[in-house]
Amino acid sequence: MAGHYVIAGKKIPNHILSMGFIGAYAGAYALYALKPKPAQPATPPIQASSSDEEAFIKEFLAKAEAEESK
Template structure:
């Protein structure tokens, strides 16, 4: 074959080393894609300038959801 490296006293062919590293990169990529993500909030945060405004917005959204369920 083409060549080899001596690792821990054993001769390892270069094609096996390359296959190991390709597999390791693929496994790391698959892990990074499949790892669980933090849950996203159901609604965006309310940016209100006062507590009264925030209460009004929340009440309005609740009324809109009730009306949506009726239709």
């Protein structure tokens, strides 16, 4: 039979230790991969030189989205 380690007075076979390590590693990766991502803004920020320009851009985008949904 394969070797073993004595942990807390019990003989633990090597294959059990390796399966436990692989399971813990996979579980840690699953927790990392399934962690919720921060929400991304729907559109990039509008960098206008004046408030009139920003209002015009927002109005234009609203009209374009309304046209697109038709």
